[in-house]
Structures are given as structure tokens and as C-alpha cells.
Amino acid sequence: MKIAVDAMGGDHAPRVLVEGVQRARDEYSDLEFILFGDEKAIKKYLQDSDRIEIVHTTTQILGTDEPMKAIRQKKDSSMVLAAQAVKDGQADAMISLGNSGALLAAGIFVVGRLKHIARPALMPTMPILNQEHGFVFLDAGANAEVKVSYLQQWAVMGSFYVKDVMNIEHPRVGLLNNGSEYDKGDKLHQEAYQALSELEGINFVGNVEADQILTGPADVVVTDGFTGNAVLKSLEGTASTVIKELKISLLNNGLRAKIGALLAKPALTSIKSLFDVSSYGGAVLLGTKVPIVKSHGSSDARTVYYALAQLRMMYNKKMLEKVMNYFDQEPVNKN
Structure with missing residues (x-):
């Protein structure tokens, strides 16, 4: 499983993202990561790059940005690039500690909604x-x-x-x-x-x-x-x-x-x-096509680690496939 990480979102980025990713990487041999963000800043906290890829960008969506405007105008931001990676099949899930409204917009308009939802x-x-x-x-x-x-x-x-x-x-x-x-x-x-x-x-x-x-x-x-x-x-x-x-x-x-x-x-x-x-x-x-988790902007590395474990569990249990199978058999009315 490969997880796309918005490494520049949150109050303590990229440190807590990098530390949380490394802990999850060391504990789960089936996980790989793509970190989107400032390469120099990320490498400052990265002890080794085993199963961790970095995609460099210095553009980030701020907490003060208007969500839809930011998604449209900051296509090279760490959040949008991470969302695009899962849309293109380069990653299987995504995590961000950044702007909640922007992540919601990226999830719906970049990644896309799950069938039936x-x-x-x-x-x-x-x-x-x-x-x-x-x-x-x-x-x-x-x-x-x-x-x-x-x-x-x-x-x-x-x-x-x-x-x-x-x-x-x-x-x-x-x-x-x-x-x-x-x-x-x-x-x-x-x-x-x-x-x-x-x-x-x-x-x-x-x-x-x-x-x-x-x-x-x-x-x-x-x-x-x-x-x-x-x-x-x-x-x-x-x-x-x-x-x-x-x-x-x-x-x-x-x-x-x-x-x-x-x-x-x-x-x-x-x-x-x-x-x-x-x-x-x-x-x-x-309700998006791939698992996406939003952690609080003030989250620490421990929270990031648990969020990554959370994504891994959803993916390995094929939870979204089960949801689609349910609605294929039991369609819900549109009222």
C-alpha cells in the first residue's frame, strides 16, 4: 500500500508528518509513502528514505486560504498534488493536517466520490x-x-x-x-x-x-x-x-x-x-474513491502514526469495496 502525504499541512509540518511516517514505515513492512512538500525541509527530519519518496513543491494551502479558490489556483500545492496522486493511481490513500475545507474540496473535485455516494x-x-x-x-x-x-x-x-x-x-x-x-x-x-x-x-x-x-x-x-x-x-x-x-x-x-x-x-x-x-x-x-484522513492541524507525530495505521486498516479490509457491493445490492432512495 502506498500513501500520499501532504507533508506541508498543519501547525508543525513537516516534522510531525515525517516522524509519523517513519514510525509507520518501520512498523508496517507493507507500507510505502510519497511525501509532497519542500524537499529540503522534509530531509531535515528524515532519518532514511527507505520506502519514502519525496515530490518537491514549495507551494502550500494555508489555513486562511479560501478552499475552492485554493484548489483551483494552487494546483502545485502539496495537498492538491497528493490528491492528484491518488486520483491517478500513484497512491492508494491520502493524509493531510491542512485546511479542512480545501481537503474536502480536493477529495470531492480531485479524487472524486465513491460510486453510489x-x-x-x-x-x-x-x-x-x-x-x-x-x-x-x-x-x-x-x-x-x-x-x-x-x-x-x-x-x-x-x-x-x-x-x-x-x-x-x-x-x-x-x-x-x-x-x-x-x-x-x-x-x-x-x-x-x-x-x-x-x-x-x-x-x-x-x-x-x-x-x-x-x-x-x-x-x-x-x-x-x-x-x-x-x-x-x-x-x-x-x-x-x-x-x-x-x-x-x-x-x-x-x-x-x-x-x-x-x-x-x-x-x-x-x-x-x-x-x-x-x-x-x-x-x-x-465517501471518496480512496481512503482520506484529516487530522487536526496541531496533531503530533503519534497522531499521524495512528492515522496512517487507520488508513492501512481501511485499505487492507477492503472497506470501500464492501460499501460499493452493499449499495449495488441495496440501492438507497434519493429522498
Whole structure:
């Protein structure tokens, strides 16, 4: 398997990309890489080039760039060249830590959509309290408006991902809604509930409320990208704020509080690790012709390594082929 790497995307590029690639290369003998970016900068961190090819470019898409404009005007950027490589069959998958909107545009307009899939979705993995595995959540920002058929397609793709990558045999699918009853929500959500319950081979467990998703009511949670992105950022922001404020309170309220903080350190570390999703890799742009993973711009080398392992698992399990076979046999309506 060969993976195209946008080596210039992210806050700490190319160092974390190169370090993550080298770790994955050393651990998995079946992986090869094409790194797109500034050759001099990449070689600064590259210990050896075994199974690693560099395609030189100094052009990169910045976080401040307008996505579609950047894709059209920066065709020699590290991100677009990586996307073009997978489109041309030079690589089997792609990873980037760069501009999310630009990567979404590159995935759709350069790489192309998977057969049967109307709209690719951005799918991160989120933690579940007191469990080693998490749940997948889509769409987390790619599609502000949805149709019922989009939610059906995402439920199917999410189910195959959880089964193949997370090794959960019968993934539970939930629809994010404002109540657990079947008739909750607007017309679209009521129709989606019925459509999801009729999907062949999909274990639909009904509606899921936002205040319960971290307790693990479902392994796959589907929603529109506007709501999904708002929920995702709310969860991340709340967790970060609570941990930060708890630390400040324990360290700034006298000796007793500091002693208590020392005694509580193992528990606090456990809470912090719960929301450290680095081991899950990155958010999958699910629905493109090849596996594409977007990791956070501030990701470290460890996150990059896990994202590469994530891509390898998707590829080796032939996940996308299974999705296409499903829809060949079970076409989804266009409502």
C-alpha cells in the first residue's frame, strides 16, 4: 500500500508528518509513502528514505486560504498534488493536517466520490465513557444541509468502518435527535428514523440525544454537518475548559488543595486521557474513491502514526469495496 502525504499541512509540518511516517514505515513492512512538500525541509527530519519518496513543491494551502479558490489556483500545492496522486493511481490513500475545507474540496473535485455516494462526510471517532473503543460521528462539518438518503449512506459507511477498523461485529447506529421517541424532531428526522430502520443489514437503535452520546448508546451516530460540527466543538471545548479550570482551582486554593491535587493526579490523568483521541487517528473523509484522513492541524507525530495505521486498516479490509457491493445490492432512495 502506498500513501500520499501532504507533508506541508498543519501547525508543525513537516516534522510531525515525517516522524509519523517513519514510525509507520518501520512498523508496517507493507507500507510505502510519497511525501509532497519542500524537499529540503522534509530531509531535515528524515532519518532514511527507505520506502519514502519525496515530490518537491514549495507551494502550500494555508489555513486562511479560501478552499475552492485554493484548489483551483494552487494546483502545485502539496495537498492538491497528493490528491492528484491518488486520483491517478500513484497512491492508494491520502493524509493531510491542512485546511479542512480545501481537503474536502480536493477529495470531492480531485479524487472524486465513491460510486453510489451523493455526499462524502467528515467522520471523527469520539470517546465513550469507561470503554476502550469510541464511536464514530458523521457528518462533522462537510454538509450543512442533508437529505434522508445522505443519512442512510453515512449510516452504512459508518457501520462498515466500525466493523472493519474497530472490530465491532454488529455496530449500533443512532440518529442524533432532540428526543429518543420515534416521532421526535422535524419532518426530515422523522422520515430519516423510518428510512434508517428499514435499511437491510444495519443495526439501527433509534434516536440518540446529545447529552447521552458519550455514554455509548450507539457505535455510529449520524446527523447533518451543521449540527455535528456544533456538537463536536461543544464537546471538545467543554472538556478542555473543565480540565483547565479544575487544574487552576486545585493549584490556587492553598496547600490542602495542592495536596488533594497530588492525590487526585491519577484520576485527573485518566480523565484527560479519555478525551485524548490521538490513538483513533484522524477524521475520515468518508465517501471518496480512496481512503482520506484529516487530522487536526496541531496533531503530533503519534497522531499521524495512528492515522496512517487507520488508513492501512481501511485499505487492507477492503472497506470501500464492501460499501460499493452493499449499495449495488441495496440501492438507497434519493429522498
